[in-house]
Amino acid sequence: MYFGYREAREHISRLQAAQAMAAAREIEQYLKTLTAGIADAAKLPWGQEPFGLQARRQEFQRLMVLHPAILELQSVDRTGREQLFVSRSQPDRLFSQQQTAFMAAPQEGRPASVGFGQPFFRGASEPTMLLTVPDRGPGGALTVAAVNLRFLTDVSGGLDGIGDGRVFVIDAANRLIAHPVATHVSRSLDMTDFPPVRLLRDRAGATRDASGALDAEDLGGAAVIASAARVEMTDWLVVVEVPRAVALAPAMSTLQRTLLLMSLGLALALFASLRLAARMATPIVKLRQAASRIAQGDLGSRLQVQSGDEIEMLAQDFNVMAAELQASYAGLETKVEDRTRALSRANEQLGEQAGELARLNTQLIANMEELRLRTEEAERANAAKTRFLAAASHDLRQPMHTVGLLTGVLRLRLDRPELAGLADKVLASVAVMEGLFSSLLDISKLDAGVIRPELQNIPLRPMLERVETAYGPQAREAGLALRVRPCDAVVRTDALMLERVLGNLVSNAIRYTTRGGVLLGCRRRGQALAIQVFDTGIGIAAEHQEQVFEEFYRVGDGRAARAEGLGLGLSIVKRSAAMLGHGLRMRSTPARGSMFEICVPLVSLHSSMALANAAAPVGGHDLHGVFVLVIDDHPHNREALGDVFGQWNAQALCSASADEALAQLSQHLRTPDLIVADYQLANGQDGLGAIEQVRAAVEECVPAILLTGTLDSVDPALLRATQAIVAMSKPTDAGRLLRGVDEVIRRATDPVVEPPAAAGSP
Structure with a gap:
C-alpha cells in the first residue's frame, strides 16, 4: 500500500x-x-x-x-x-x-x-x-x-490531459498575470509564498526545469497538488494545479480494494484460529486442572488424555513429573527436619555472636564520638589560625609597607658608605621578611578558600616580560643570569595565579642557585603548553623530590647561603596548580640543577594582541617635574610615600580621601600626572572609586597605581574594565614602587592597551 x-x-x-x-x-x-x-x-x-x-x-x-x-x-x-x-x-x-x-x-x-x-x-x-x-x-x-497578456490563458488552457486541473502564469515579480478565473488576475496577487513558486525560484540558473509535485492550497483554499515550470525568455512561471482528491483518486481506489481484501483475509484467519483453539483448548484445560490439584497438595493426581497428538505426549510427561515429585516430596520432609535441627543450633551460636558484636559496637561508637570531638577541636583551631592570618593581612602589611618605603628613602639620603651599607642590610632584611610574610599569607588564603581561579584566554608574552622585569634585578644582585624566552602563545588560565606560580618558581630557582643562571621558557605538548623553569643550582636528591612540595620543608646545604625562607614557595605552587587544574612536575639532579614544569591549556600559538615596544622608563630615580597625587588614609604610609616621591624630585600632593584630594587639587592649576591610591580607605571607600572620582573631576584618564594588602581582594573583572591602572601588593619597597611607576608611565605612553596586570613580586 x-x-x-x-x-x-x-x-x-x-x-x-x-x-x-x-x-x-x-x-x-x-x-x-x-x-x-x-x-x-x-x-x-x-x-x-x-x-x-x-x-x-x-x-x-x-x-x-x-x-x-x-x-x-x-x-x-x-x-x-x-x-x-x-x-x-x-x-x-x-x-x-x-x-x-x-x-x-x-x-x-x-x-x-x-x-x-x-x-x-x-x-x-x-x-x-x-x-x-x-x-x-x-x-x-x-x-x-x-x-x-490574456492570450496566456488561451494558450495554456488549450493543453490536453489536465482534466479538472488549472494552469496559471506568474511573472518575474511573482505576481499573478494569467488565471482561468479572471477576478484572481485583477487582484494582482503576490504568489511568492506558493510552495512550487518558492521551490523553483530557489533553483538559481535552472531553465525550463519543472518543480516536483507539491501539496498546496489553491487561491480558494482547496487542497491541490501543484507543479511549476519556468518560461526562459521572460523568467515567468507556469503553474499546473490539480485537486488532490482528483489526482489521488486512482491510488485511493487501489488502497480501498487492498484494505477490503486484507479485512476479508483477517476474518478468515480469525475464524480458523477459533476452530483450532477450540480443538486444542479441552486437553489444555484438563492439564491446567491437574496442575491446580498438584499445587493444592494432591500429588497422586494423574491426567488422562487420548488425543493422539503432542498434547497426549505432554500429558504423559506431566504424569511422570507428578510421580517423581511425589517421591521427592517424601524424601524432602526428612531433609527438612535434619536441616531444622542444624539451623536451630546455628541460631543459638548466632545469638551469642550478636551479643558480642553489640558490645563491640557500643565501644566503637564511644571511640568514634571521642575521635569526632578531637577532630572538630583540631578543625576549629586550624580554621581560627587561617582566619586570623587572612584577616590580619591588611593590618600587618601596613607597617611593613611603611618600613619598606621609609627604609628606601633613608637609603637614598645616606651619603656615607658605611651608613649606606647598613641601610642596604636593613633593606635586605625587610625584603626577606616581606617574602616570608607573603608566603604565610598566601598559604592561609589557599587554606581558607579565599582564592577562586578565574579562567580566561591570556597572552603569555606580557606575563613573561613582567616576570623578567620583577626578578631580573634579584638575579643580577645574586650574580646570576636570568633569561626569559619570549612566547606568543595564548593560554587558558587565571593570569594572576599563574604569574604568582611562575614568580615563585623563578624566585626559588634564584634562591638555591649559587652560580650559572636561570632559564624560563615554553614548549608545546600536544594541546597544552609546558612552561619550564631551569636552574643550575644545588639540585634535589630523588628521596627529597616528593617532600619539597610540603609546607616548611627546605632542601639545601651550606652552599645555599641565600636560601632564606620558610619553605612555602613550592607548597604554594602545588596548591595553586591543583586549583587551576594545571599539571605540575619536576626533574632534578643533585649538584647539576633542577627543572620545574607547569602545563597549561593552549588556545593558539600566536597572541591575538599586538605587543608594542615598551616605552623607556624614567632614568634613574629622577621624576623631575612629575605631579603625583597620593591618597592613603594611613598617615605614616601617606608621609612615607610623600617622602619617597620627594626624594625622586617629584611634586607629591598627599591626601587622606578623594574629597580631600579634590579640595587640594582645586588650589592647583595643573592636572596630576600620576595617582597612587590605597585600596582600603576610611568610611567604606576604596581606591578604585577614588581614582575614578579624581579622573571625572579633571576630565582625564590619569595613570594610576593601586596599592592593596592582597591582590585577591580586588575584582579582576573590575581591574580589566578600568583603564591605565596597575595593582601592586603591599608591603612594597621603594625599588618595586619605582618599577611600578615605570610600568604605569610606559602603559600611558604605549598606543596599545594591554590587559591590567599586577606589578611587584608574587
Whole structure:
C-alpha cells in the first residue's frame, strides 16, 4: 500500500511536470512567434522611399490583424520621441514627437536586443506587457508593442490531459498575470509564498526545469497538488494545479480494494484460529486442572488424555513429573527436619555472636564520638589560625609597607658608605621578611578558600616580560643570569595565579642557585603548553623530590647561603596548580640543577594582541617635574610615600580621601600626572572609586597605581574594565614602587592597551 501510494505520487509528479513544461513551451513559442513577426517588420528600411510612415502604419495594422494579442504599436526614434502610434482603441498618431520613456539608440559596444517589460494592468483588470524590438535600419528607431497578456490563458488552457486541473502564469515579480478565473488576475496577487513558486525560484540558473509535485492550497483554499515550470525568455512561471482528491483518486481506489481484501483475509484467519483453539483448548484445560490439584497438595493426581497428538505426549510427561515429585516430596520432609535441627543450633551460636558484636559496637561508637570531638577541636583551631592570618593581612602589611618605603628613602639620603651599607642590610632584611610574610599569607588564603581561579584566554608574552622585569634585578644582585624566552602563545588560565606560580618558581630557582643562571621558557605538548623553569643550582636528591612540595620543608646545604625562607614557595605552587587544574612536575639532579614544569591549556600559538615596544622608563630615580597625587588614609604610609616621591624630585600632593584630594587639587592649576591610591580607605571607600572620582573631576584618564594588602581582594573583572591602572601588593619597597611607576608611565605612553596586570613580586 505504501509503495503503491509512492508510485502514484511519482506518476502525478512526472505528469504534472510534463504538463507544466508543455504549457511553458507553448507560451514561449507564442512569444517567439509574436517577437519574430515584429522583428521581421523592423528589418525593412523604414525612413527611405517608399517605406514612409504611411507604409509603416499599414504594416503595424497588418501585425495587429495577424496577432490579436497586440493592443498598440509605437515607433520611437533614437532620442525617445514618438514617430508613429497605432492602437485598437485610440486614434492613430503620426509625427506626434511626444517624448517617451524609451531610448532607441543602444549603448556603445552593446547590440540592441528584444526586451520584455514588467507586466502591468490597464484599466485595473487587463494585464499588459510592453515588448520592445530595435529596427535594423540606419535610423536606429525602436518598435514598442503593448501586448494583452490574456492570450496566456488561451494558450495554456488549450493543453490536453489536465482534466479538472488549472494552469496559471506568474511573472518575474511573482505576481499573478494569467488565471482561468479572471477576478484572481485583477487582484494582482503576490504568489511568492506558493510552495512550487518558492521551490523553483530557489533553483538559481535552472531553465525550463519543472518543480516536483507539491501539496498546496489553491487561491480558494482547496487542497491541490501543484507543479511549476519556468518560461526562459521572460523568467515567468507556469503553474499546473490539480485537486488532490482528483489526482489521488486512482491510488485511493487501489488502497480501498487492498484494505477490503486484507479485512476479508483477517476474518478468515480469525475464524480458523477459533476452530483450532477450540480443538486444542479441552486437553489444555484438563492439564491446567491437574496442575491446580498438584499445587493444592494432591500429588497422586494423574491426567488422562487420548488425543493422539503432542498434547497426549505432554500429558504423559506431566504424569511422570507428578510421580517423581511425589517421591521427592517424601524424601524432602526428612531433609527438612535434619536441616531444622542444624539451623536451630546455628541460631543459638548466632545469638551469642550478636551479643558480642553489640558490645563491640557500643565501644566503637564511644571511640568514634571521642575521635569526632578531637577532630572538630583540631578543625576549629586550624580554621581560627587561617582566619586570623587572612584577616590580619591588611593590618600587618601596613607597617611593613611603611618600613619598606621609609627604609628606601633613608637609603637614598645616606651619603656615607658605611651608613649606606647598613641601610642596604636593613633593606635586605625587610625584603626577606616581606617574602616570608607573603608566603604565610598566601598559604592561609589557599587554606581558607579565599582564592577562586578565574579562567580566561591570556597572552603569555606580557606575563613573561613582567616576570623578567620583577626578578631580573634579584638575579643580577645574586650574580646570576636570568633569561626569559619570549612566547606568543595564548593560554587558558587565571593570569594572576599563574604569574604568582611562575614568580615563585623563578624566585626559588634564584634562591638555591649559587652560580650559572636561570632559564624560563615554553614548549608545546600536544594541546597544552609546558612552561619550564631551569636552574643550575644545588639540585634535589630523588628521596627529597616528593617532600619539597610540603609546607616548611627546605632542601639545601651550606652552599645555599641565600636560601632564606620558610619553605612555602613550592607548597604554594602545588596548591595553586591543583586549583587551576594545571599539571605540575619536576626533574632534578643533585649538584647539576633542577627543572620545574607547569602545563597549561593552549588556545593558539600566536597572541591575538599586538605587543608594542615598551616605552623607556624614567632614568634613574629622577621624576623631575612629575605631579603625583597620593591618597592613603594611613598617615605614616601617606608621609612615607610623600617622602619617597620627594626624594625622586617629584611634586607629591598627599591626601587622606578623594574629597580631600579634590579640595587640594582645586588650589592647583595643573592636572596630576600620576595617582597612587590605597585600596582600603576610611568610611567604606576604596581606591578604585577614588581614582575614578579624581579622573571625572579633571576630565582625564590619569595613570594610576593601586596599592592593596592582597591582590585577591580586588575584582579582576573590575581591574580589566578600568583603564591605565596597575595593582601592586603591599608591603612594597621603594625599588618595586619605582618599577611600578615605570610600568604605569610606559602603559600611558604605549598606543596599545594591554590587559591590567599586577606589578611587584608574587
